[in-house]
Amino acid sequence: MTSLPSPSTEQELNEFLKSVERRAFKRTVYAVRDEDAALDIIQDSMIRLCNSYSDRPSNEWPMLFQRILSNATLDWFRRQKVRNAVFHNLGDIEASVSQDDGDFDFLEVLDTDEAGTEGAEDSASRTEILAAIEGEIEKLPARQREAFLLRYWEELDVAETAAAMGCSEGSVKTHCSRAVQALSKALHSRGITL
Numbered sequence: 001m002t003s004l005p006s007p008s009t010e011q012e013l014n015e016f017l018k019s020v021e022r023r024a025f026k027r028t029v030y031a032v033r034d035e036d037a038a039l040d041i042i043q044d045s046m047i048r049l050c051n052s053y054s055d056r057p058s059n060e061w062p063m064l065f066q067r068i069l070s071n072a073t074l075d076w077f078r079r080q081k082v083r084n085a086v087f088h089n090l091g092d093i094e095a096s097v098s099q100d101d102g103d104f105d106f107l108e109v110l111d112t113d114e115a116g117t118e119g120a121e122d123s124a125s126r127t128e129i130l131a132a133i134e135g136e137i138e139k140l141p142a143r144q145r146e147a148f149l150l151r152y153w154e155e156l157d158v159a160e161t162a163a164a165m166g167c168s169e170g171s172v173k174t175h176c177s178r179a180v181q182a183l184s185k186a187l188h189s190r191g192i193t194l
Helices: 007-032 035-053 058-084 106-110 112-117 120-139 142-153 158-165 169-189
Strands: none
Touching: 007 035, 007 058, 007 120, 007 142, 035 058, 058 142, 058 158, 120 142, 120 169, 142 158, 142 169, 158 169
16 A cells, blocks of 8 residues: 655645646657547546555656656556457558758747747748648657657657657667657658758
C-alpha cells in the first residue's frame, strides 16, 4: 500500500500534472487516434505516477511520467490487438532519409501564443497550416510519431527520448530524421513551406 504524499508534495505534484496534461493529451491522441482512449491512458499514467513515484524528487517526475505514458500507450495497443485481433501496424516510411542530428524544431510553428496579434486572414491561414501539420503528424508511423513528439513537442533531448521510448539514441535520431523528412515532404506537396 502506498503512503499519501505530504500536502506540499501533493500540491507540487498537482502543479506538475497540470503543466503536462495538455501536451500529453495531444501526444496520446496522435498515437491512439481516439480522444476517449487518450484521456483514459493519461489518467492511468497520472495515477501510476502519483501512486508509485510521488516520493521521488520532483525533477525526476518529467522523465518518469514520459516513460509511464509511453508504456501505457503501448499497453493500450496490446489490449486493442487482443480485443480486435487486429493490430494497426503503421510500418516504416519508405523514403530516402539523410541521417541528420534532428535539431530542426518542426513544431515551432505550433506555438500559438503569438497568434493574438494576427489579422483574421493570417489567423485563418495559420489555423489551416496547423491542421495540416497535425494531420500529417497523425499519419506518421507510431515510433516515428512518438520520437518526434517527445523530441520536438516535449522538448526532451536525444538521451531522454531514448530512455522514455526504451530504445537506443541512434534509433531516436533515425526515427526523428525520418519523421522530419516525411513531414517536410508531405507539407511541401501541399504547398506549405516552413
